[in-house]
Amino acid sequence: MSLKIVTVAPRSALHVEEVEIRGHIIDSLILPKVLDLITGLGGSFLIKQIVIGQERFDPSHALIEVQADSAEKLLAILQQISDHGAVATVLQDCQLTPADMDGAFPEGFYSSTNQRTEVRIAGNWLAVNDQEMDCGVVISADRAQARCVAMTDVRRGDLVVSGHAGVRVLPEERAADRQLFGFMGSSVSTEKPKGVAIREIAHELLRTRAEGGRTLLVGGPAIVHTGSAGHISQMIRDGLIDVLFAGNALATHDIEQSLFGTSLGIHLSHGLPAEAGHEHHLRAINRIRRAGGIRPAVTQGILTSGIMYECVQNHVDYLLAGSIRDDGPLPDVITDTLEAQREMRKRIHGVTFCLMIATALHSIAVGNLLPAWVKVVCVDINPSTVIKLSDRGTFQTVGLVTDVEPFLRALVQELQAERSGAR
Amino acid sequence: MSLKIVTVAPRSALHVEEVEIRGHIIDSLILPKVLDLITGLGGSFLIKQIVIGQERFDPSHALIEVQADSAEKLLAILQQISDHGAVATVLQDCQLTPADMDGAFPEGFYSSTNQRTEVRIAGNWLAVNDQEMDCGVVISADRAQARCVAMTDVRRGDLVVSGHAGVRVLPEERAADRQLFGFMGSSVSTEKPKGVAIREIAHELLRTRAEGGRTLLVGGPAIVHTGSAGHISQMIRDGLIDVLFAGNALATHDIEQSLFGTSLGIHLSHGLPAEAGHEHHLRAINRIRRAGGIRPAVTQGILTSGIMYECVQNHVDYLLAGSIRDDGPLPDVITDTLEAQREMRKRIHGVTFCLMIATALHSIAVGNLLPAWVKVVCVDINPSTVIKLSDRGTFQTVGLVTDVEPFLRALVQELQAERSGAR
């Protein structure tokens, strides 16, 4: 379907600018959001044209005149709505300011979102690489490349995009997502049919592998404490995990389990504390340190089972990031948090699906780095992890409030059922 | 602003019906919701006219042709979208079916929402009284009155509205609400500025009293356990509570505190368990039963302080509803749950503001009975209470995840500050 709209009574306005929005602007709530921002920020609007797609997933298009009583207000509005995909129709190039020092942007720098973004250079729209929220955008010296750069990584002389002019954001459309994980929404309700969710996640893991995507697992130590290391090991052996991000704790307790049969000193086979078990994790770290690291420990035959062992044997690209609550840590842990972030950035290239399990710290850290088009499922028995992830801008997250071990047990069964053609 | 829309390419459709939506249809997300329902249920649509209010709170208007490939599908769509305020433009009267037995509706009965509703009788729209979700609508014998009736209360021969034809729903518009409690939204995040929320609730309580509205407090025993009975007592003495709904537990522990200084056996003055304190609540109930009830106990000088005492002294209309976990109970408790529901229905007439504190059971029960235009604030340290309330249709609820005692302490201070003109 397609409509033409004729304005009946345009009203005069001191400062105006025409913007355009494309996509599922009604269905995905972009239009209401933009109109709400305009009026909420003290402006007014005129819908000059609106074309609404007839079919559920057909794109729509709207032309809106934004009006404000001062140039400053107009600018503030334009900046805000540009993050939701409203692009000025009268186009100008983005503004570039050279960084005047290392490790900080010039005041007024454009602050990136995690949505696909383009900047206009010499009349052409240039896609921004390494899309990541809360960065600046730096243009290469030859003005042929644009990429997101973290504050610490900017160098004096870098050409940094300033303001919002000449920047356009192409928001992910939620509509498409709904096909896959629609029913889960962003809700944190625990009263939803869980079997369906588990089946969809199994399907997504298999689809990712089949289509040559990459799956990133971000996991916390509760995976081991709850007795789920075997489930993850199975998934690794089945080639379903390409990258693992975790901390010292997951690796330590996994190795503790392999060496001593306990996690935090609790026997995983019968649930009772081991004698002197509270020391096991420390002795496990010490032994790996003596061996020179996880990989050498596998080679030397010290470590013969568990998640980390399977990572080594199955060439999973694992990264252990340090935190101030670490004991030890294991020699593989990157203790500098900036260095760990840089390494994570490298490894998320090509990741298309991310499963976060039972870790608030690592989930939020990875959520900060992921572009909005990477699907994210966050599993935690504590609703607050899911809530925080969304509060911090990783909107694409599908949250599942459930218990790690029974969830992973069921997931592994679904994976087997789906592959064996049982469904 | 006002626009005229000319359809460019209407497409043929087997079954069509034109519907109309009015109100803040874009701003309050009604239009996207309706369009989403139409396509989600397998239909298609044609926007024949759209007029969008220019100012933030100006009403809009849309004329939509709903299309489906079967009459049944069209009917299903029309039923669904009618709950969101979409009304057929070709009007017909509602259909009436006499109840064929006591205590049950005829199959196909119209099931009510908690939104303002009108039914069309002999060409006229009749407002439905006693609006309540999950009821039927019964028309008086003279066809001059319509009201919501609970399933147990329908009597053989009652004229019950069937189907959705001739029924129109006038949804509350969320936009207006935003003025007052906007920032809290339906979020259950604990990371919000709490001082602002407390100030707004204080303001709302004072405004309700000033404007002659009625405030209903729905409270659980944690009010007493956390040491907050004094704060509620103060609010009652200040005339800020008109109606109290609670259970046996709140009243029992309040009386336990008054008689023994403990709640669930814990001394509220120093937090330590009393000797034989676990028996105190039982002895408190026994003493009130011996006196013949709360009111007689006040008259006889047995009960001289606390929430229930203040209710009696300040003519607060209190209702204690029974539950299967009650000890005793107190003689005032209505142990039949249907009888308790009927009494609650009587007392919510005229209630304009409802404060729910620390009780999932009573909050959901009252939420079921309240029409959508009564403002509801639900305070609980457990996010699940707030989530459940919204899941069950009490959409207007503003949730505040916080701790009862410090919250009420701060609320009483805000009330004093606001009245003393300190702000």
Next chain:
Amino acid sequence: MSLKIVTVAPRSALHVEEVEIRGHIIDSLILPKVLDLITGLGGSFLIKQIVIGQERFDPSHALIEVQADSAEKLLAILQQISDHGAVATVLQDCQLTPADMDGAFPEGFYSSTNQRTEVRIAGNWLAVNDQEMDCGVVISADRAQARCVAMTDVRRGDLVVSGHAGVRVLPEERAADRQLFGFMGSSVSTEKPKGVAIREIAHELLRTRAEGGRTLLVGGPAIVHTGSAGHISQMIRDGLIDVLFAGNALATHDIEQSLFGTSLGIHLSHGLPAEAGHEHHLRAINRIRRAGGIRPAVTQGILTSGIMYECVQNHVDYLLAGSIRDDGPLPDVITDTLEAQREMRKRIHGVTFCLMIATALHSIAVGNLLPAWVKVVCVDINPSTVIKLSDRGTFQTVGLVTDVEPFLRALVQELQAERSGAR
């Protein structure tokens, strides 16, 4: 092992009484608790003899002289420690006071615990029947029988035990329990190996059936919402559930699922909302009301699957207790809460194992009624349910903070594995 202890320096004390404790008094922390209470309440003590069992589960025995500087203080101490099994060695009969009115005890009545209790009548210790916390103890007219009576059920003239003299409590010993569910303890930690817990619960269910015990399931509607009705149905068909206590909500949504395939309007097969699905539960109730109840609906072929259907077909003794948040309710629901309590009391006779799933209200209600020697496992994703249950005196509860559907799925698998001799 057996020791004799000779007091070195007994000190004078104004008011003294000798008490005796038997059982695992050190291992199960009874002795420390009693000594702590004595000194905490201002008294002092002299351990006159102590015999400590050599083997882990051998009983021990202690003879303690309690000392206080006033008769009142001594009495208060004796009352408190008697609840923990300390019995005066100089024995006296219990004191009886006739009830002076219906529905209330005389002041000073003995308030019962949920532990095995005996009262001394004419020099003989008489076991108390129907043991239940927060009741009085009534002696039959012929003084040959003693039983716990709820406050509402006492009748004028009943002989009610007063004070603590002549009453002795025989506490359950936690030591024995540890064998079975030891590792779970009372902890609410979510970071425990869940597979072990599930295996132990499966084992307990099978053992109960094999030994002729009775298993009571107390369940909330989240069982249905999360898509777990099939798991419970399987357990019923396998003869593992003897009694079901639930509310209107579990039965309603179970029937909604059977009739419409939805729970609270959400399709359990694909997790998406059904059209007009929010009305389904109401239509389900209406249809059962029209049929005259659940059993007639099964007979008439209206209800052909689900938990309630299986209860009818497999002669599970089910009880639906009303609450004020009920829609409808179903005709089978007992709407009077006192009547519901009386019916629950009848049905818990002979129950030896109780599994509580996803309901705070019913779990606490049933916990109030159960004697301390019935094993209780409480499963909820919300830790607060487990915490409240213990706070309210159902100390024997083993709490498992996990998600209902994956938990029940794994439990059914464990049951099958254990029966098939797979382990």
Next chain:
Amino acid sequence: MSLKIVTVAPRSALHVEEVEIRGHIIDSLILPKVLDLITGLGGSFLIKQIVIGQERFDPSHALIEVQADSAEKLLAILQQISDHGAVATVLQDCQLTPADMDGAFPEGFYSSTNQRTEVRIAGNWLAVNDQEMDCGVVISADRAQARCVAMTDVRRGDLVVSGHAGVRVLPEERAADRQLFGFMGSSVSTEKPKGVAIREIAHELLRTRAEGGRTLLVGGPAIVHTGSAGHISQMIRDGLIDVLFAGNALATHDIEQSLFGTSLGIHLSHGLPAEAGHEHHLRAINRIRRAGGIRPAVTQGILTSGIMYECVQNHVDYLLAGSIRDDGPLPDVITDTLEAQREMRKRIHGVTFCLMIATALHSIAVGNLLPAWVKVVCVDINPSTVIKLSDRGTFQTVGLVTDVEPFLRALVQELQAERSGAR
């Protein structure tokens, strides 16, 4: 009181060792715990002498013969019970093994607890300095000093204590604690009288200052998000905080609030999102980076209010530890986690009271470092933080599940009331 115990029937045992326990061995549950461990690990025991203190807080004393059927089992038992204060009566020196490499202990190293510990060198008991859990104990070359050393800090040639022989642990006795924070216990119940807890914390803060102790505040960003930065600022100005441990987030949002009036982009004065507010925290960090750090920003007049400003002005020793979820970070943040741990160790010397607010990461990290005799209060609205802290061995923690802003508001009022002599 004092008793002599004569063994009646000692039984033969293959391997025996006599141990001694002192302190409140019954009252504080040490004796039951030790006996439980002995039998739980497969040994048996003979209580050869027991002297029980008469007054509530008088120390007791027990002499126990531990028996096991193999030397290995006996050793395992002795190791376990030594952590609870059971010391062999036949004394031997601790065993020392030189470290054979940097950064790892020799296998079999003694793993420390957070309790006061002594090691026996040349017949003398030497107190261990820098007591910290999960470390090794290193003896100085002249054998005159012993101290806890983290795994990463051990150097080749260091003399490391091996095994448990010659090590004795002097557990903190919980009895004494009960005086102060007794009622709160380790429970995570939300249904406790909160006013009492707040009053006790206020009292402890003032007592610490009056007695020359040091108070460490460990805080998360929710302090700022909930609008509580002003309360903490007040406490700093009043000299109640000596040391602050936090992360980049608390400092960033505190500075964001000072510069822009928002926290995570939410206006703290009215709770509504600011225009482009999600960028504010990034612009705040950038501005501080441009200034060269927090202290320079204060000096240059850029930062003029808030927690960090008050720290600078009032000479609070603050430490910001990095994490992988940090944006920026601020120049003051220590990004290497091992370096941050070392700096924290330095600053906790002399700390006598620790208040942890709304941060799981930093609370657990600091809990790992603190000796057991430093009082810890952990405040969080999420019970899981408190549960995790105890699970990980910081047993002395008193948990308070409450909401940050109303809690701190009430705390500041209590502090003012107590100082003004209002109570």
